[in-house]
Amino acid sequence: MDNKTQRKWNRVAKNFDFMTGIGPDKRWGTAKQALFSHMQGNILFLALGTGLDIDFFPKNQTITAIDISPKMVALAQPRVAAYEGEIEAKVMDVHDLPYSPNTFDQVYTSCTFCSVPKPVEGLQKLYEVLKPGGGLYMFEHTGSHYFPFNMMMHLMTPISSQVGPSMNRATTENVRRAGFQITKVIHHYLDVVKSIHAEVPSNI
Secondary structure, three states, X not given: OOHHHHHHHHHHHHHHHHHHOOOHHHHHHHHHHHHHOOOOOEEEEEOOOOOHHHHHOOOOOEXXXXXXOHHHHHHHHHHHHHOOOEEEEEEOOHHHOOOOOOOEEEEEEEOOOOOOOOHHHXXXXXXXXXXXXXXXXXXXXXXXXXXXXXXXXXXXXXXXXXXXXOOOOOHHHHHHHOOOEEEEEEEEEOOOEEEEEEEOOOOO
């Protein structure tokens, strides 16, 4: 378990809904709902946080939802209990997944890999637990290739990463580096906020 990352997200847990639940989730809710509409089979979801994304899940799914912060998972319990389907919420670090290879049909992330300390290694763990042909569906904010946004994000990241996410992650490239085949990238705001659809090659 990455104790430093766990402590960081435990610290912000009590204010998480205020920071992310009013503006960002209302703004991007439609995009998240469209991404999550693909849910089927045995699903792994990262990172649960306080459960704000549950409102955008389709009903009657079987989902294992993990988060590195026990305080986040505790705050998520009312939303987990209210979901019309099955959600098993667990405290877990993506770098140390205990699941066997080929366990899950799909993996979903929501603004997750801006904060995973070793993003390529984390994505490789997801690759391992997905079945051949399994899908990776990500809603993420990333770094930009456009000036001056790229420069601003590089300058902001040393500060933002101390209390929350990094601002300059090359997540699309990291997905490829982890071995996934990217099938679609949908840009929601410039090249910063995006949905990424990828899969484990079915012939592995």
